[in-house]
Amino acid sequence: xxxxxxxxxxxxxxxxYLMSYEPAKGNVLLNPEEININAFRSALSENINSLLAKYKxxxxxxxxxxxxxxxxxxxxxGLDIAIGEYAPGRAVxxxxxxxxxxxxxxxxxxxxxxxxxxxxxxxxYLKDILLCRKCEWFGLADDSIKTCPFCGSGELSLSRQMLxxxxxxxxxxxxxxxxxxxxxxxxxxxxxxxxxxxxxx
Amino acid sequence: MKxxxxxxxxxxxxxxxxxxxxxxxxxxxxxxxxxxxxxxxxPEMIPMC
Numbered sequence: 104x105x106x107x108x109x110x111x112x113x114x115x116x117x118x119x120y121l122m123s124y125e126p127a128k129g130n131v132l133l134n135p136e137e138i139n140i141n142a143f144r145s146a147l148s149e150n151i152n153s154l155l156a157k158y159k160x161x162x163x164x165x166x167x168x169x170x171x172x173x174x175x176x177x178x179x180x181g182l183d184i185a186i187g188e189y190a191p192g193r194a195v196x197x198x199x200x201x202x203x204x205x206x207x208x209x210x211x212x213x214x215x216x217x218x219x220x221x222x223x224x225x226x227x228y229l230k231d232i233l234l235c236r237k238c239e240w241f242g243l244a245d246d247s248i249k250t251c252p253f254c255g256s257g258e259l260s261l262s263r264q265m266l267x268x269x270x271x272x273x274x275x276x277x278x279x280x281x282x283x284x285x286x287x288x289x290x291x292x293x294x295x296x297x298x299x300x301x302x303x304x
Numbered sequence: 305m306k307x308x309x310x311x312x313x314x315x316x317x318x319x320x321x322x323x324x325x326x327x328x329x330x331x332x333x334x335x336x337x338x339x340x341x342x343x344x345x346x347p348e349m350i351p352m353c
Contacts, residue, residue: 183326186326186327186328187328190328190336190347191336191338191345191346191347192346192347205344205345205346206338206339206342206343206344206345207338207343207345208343209343216341217340217341217342218341218342218343219338219339219340219341219342219343220340220341222343223338223340223343224340232325241325243323243325263329263335265325265327266336266338272343287331287346287347287349288331289328289329289330289331289336289347290328291326291327291328292326292327292328292329294324294325294326295324295325295326295327296322296324298319298322298323
């Protein structure tokens with residue numbers, strides 16, 4: 104079992120087990136006569152839960168599952184790389200098999216009727232982008248921004264929305280043959296630096 | 305923010321921890337179509353005029 108699977112699928116069950124776990128007297132590592140078992144339980148639980156928080160901040164990208172419904176491969180890349188290399192339409196080769204990326208995946212919601220909805224509709228992942236038609240300034244939409252912070256123009260408009268992906272998943276979670284593959288190449292743009300003049304640091 | 309001598313419209317500042325946005329805007333800047341229910345996605349292919 105890898106760490107990602109444990110954190111996503113087994114953590115709550117493990118926490119329940121941990122809270123009810125009673126080490127036997129004379130246990131070499133956890134002798135209840137020598138350690139405070141309650142403090143041990145809460146410290147271990149706290150540390151593992153902090154791992155979950157770190158895991159969520161750094162979403163690992165791309166996944167494919169075997170016939171048993173379990174994750175078969177996970178290819179990990181930083182988000183800055185993955186939004187180009189694993190963007191929908193791109194093909195990736197894993198373990199000599201070619202997969203075509205076909206969607207955005209949010210783990211833990213597979214049983215839901217609309218597994219991606221809660222993720223895609225969350226404001227922390229789907230963001231509005233403001234664009235100044237006059238000077239081409241852009242930035243994340245904010246109620247306080249009525250005019251362009253750079254040129255003062257009122258010609259601000261909402262650009263296409265930006266979605267911050269969690270993971271990418273291959274089409275049908277299965278390899279495609281070279282003959283069927285029609286790869287669509289897309290690329291990451293140069294990083295956009297949208298700091299405002301008044302945000303002095 | 306400091307002014308740059310001789311350059312009326314340029315200011316200099318040293319800043320840390322600022323936001324940088326990286327976007328994949330799709331083919332010909334046309335974005336991606338994403339199903340809000342299942343997450344299926346593909347690049348839009350709007351022909352350039």
